[in-house]
Amino acid sequence: MIILFEIAVALFAGLLMSRPAKKLGLPAVTGYLIAGLLIGPFVLGRLGVEGLGFTSSEHVEALSIISDVALGFIAFAIGNEFRVSQLKQIGKQATVIAIFQAVTATIFVDAALIGLHFLMPEKLSIATAITLGAIATATAPAATLMVVNQYKAKGKLTDILLPIVALDDAIGLIIFAVSFGIAKALNSGAALSIFTVAINPLIEIIGSLLLGAVIGILFNFSEKFFFSRSKRMCISITYVFVAVAISMLHFHIPGTELEIGFSPLLVCMMLGTVFCNLCVFSEELMAKVDRWTAPLFVLFFVISGAELDLSVFADWAVIVIGVIYIAFRSAGKIFGASVSSKFMKCVPSIQKYLGITLLPQAGVALGMSVTVAAELGADGAIIRNIVLFAVLVYELLGPLMTKIALTKAGDIQPKELQPVKHSKDEKPVW
16 A cells, blocks of 8 residues: 555656756656655655655665656656667668677767776775766766656657767677776786676677567567557557566576676667658557556656655765766767767767767766666675766756756757647647
8 A cells, every 4th residue: 555655646746846857948857856855764754654755765666667657658658669670771871880889888878987096095985986977977868858758859859869968878788898907806806807808798799689579579470460549559568568567587507607698778779760650550559558567657757756865965985986987987978979970970069069969867877876886895885876967967957958958959949939839630830
């Protein structure tokens, strides 16, 4: 009963905060995150009234399945942007830009934090520095997609942004796996292993893409047996659930260092990609699924806001390292996106504003930090707190900056220029 009541309160709080957010010109996602903070363990939750808010972090973690499913649908929606017709136009540009800006962000953060290590070695180890550099690659596809959908953004910047956000997480997983393997070896004093540094990450990427492709083919085959819109929507939701569930499986091959695991984001992204290219009515079906997932996404962001740990502000070292991390990650993303988009001869609006739209950071980075916290001991705890601090800043300011960038690029039309319908019989007027 308490869990259901907490879910209801979370939804209601998110909807309430979306109103002042709209009045202030902020994206709805920012309102949802603030709502999560307010009903989280550090504000209303401190009153200890069950059901009024989340009274502890454990109560928030109990709803993690909602976040897992929401991320699956977000990845599925992004995968639908990888249509062959679009990839022929922007595929090469998106790939080059995604790789360059991700690597640049890692280099910038690594260089800054390794330099900081020599000034405060007792607070920041080399292993911590290179791990944070890898986490810097990750963006927040959920926040970006929500801003794009809320303001119906459409244009050259939006067209290239969504594929880059999707590719960014795939690239980030590879860089993170390699850097984290090195960090674990440095932390334990053990020799670097080719399995932990290269082979295991490669298996995860290839395995996830293959799994997503297989589920996508089965999904397309199953759709042919259902004809009503409601049943086709149900089977779509079913397959995303299946993809998320299977991607949580993890295997270790006895007697070897090989581990077989999957990335839910990559699996669901590939599912969406295969489906949208095989199914002729995929666009219509995605519009239906988007309506079903609307309350799910509200819950996801409210829960994400409740997860933000305000106690990180108690440690001055976390704040110093966090500020440097935020500054150099932002610089790396903006510089990398600008240079690579100029090299790929993109239009000026992409060269100028793309990097800003890649700043939001949340789910993927938090997932990486959970893995690190479980395996790096004291260093892992420091990394987790720094990532929490950065996510708090990025998630509150990032969606707003994305909206501003898309507006300046012309992809979001000013309110007075958006079409208005006066009745069912009238055409939109401008």
